[in-house]
Amino acid sequence: MLHGIVLVVHVVLAMLIIGLVLLQRGKGAEAGAGFGAGASGTVFGARGTSTLFSKLTALFAAMFFVTSLTLAFLGTRQSAAPTSVLERAAQTAAPAAPSAPAVPSAPAPAK
Numbered sequence: 001m002l003h004g005i006v007l008v009v010h011v012v013l014a015m016l017i018i019g020l021v022l023l024q025r026g027k028g029a030e031a032g033a034g035f036g037a038g039a040s041g042t043v044f045g046a047r048g049t050s051t052l053f054s055k056l057t058a059l060f061a062a063m064f065f066v067t068s069l070t071l072a073f074l075g076t077r078q079s080a081a082p083t084s085v086l087e088r089a090a091q092t093a094a095p096a097a098p099s100a101p102a103v104p105s106a107p108a109p110a111k
Contacts, residue, residue, distance in 0.1 A: 010067040020057045
């Protein structure tokens with residue numbers, strides 16, 4: 001259950017990071033403003049979009065990193081009970097290991 005929830009959050013964060021990176025302007029975008037692109041930076045101000053999107057990208061990247069580590073931890077954790085049919089069959093077919101070999105006792109000394 002927990003693995004599924006973390007996986008869904010992980011995928012959503014990946015999509016959000018992709019969307020934010022695609023929405024950000026490159027460093028060369030300001031060069032076009034000098035040649036007639038007058039609509040640059042009108043919604044969030046001249047530097048508002050870069051700082052807002054940069055902060056959101058950093059936040060989502062940190063959360064993505066945490067979910068990656070959590071998924072790695074949950075994926076490597078051993079469960080007590082076998083989860084597949086093959087694991088159960090291998091567990092029942094394996095012979096029980098002998099506890100200790102029987103050592104014959106030495107004969108009692110004669111009196």
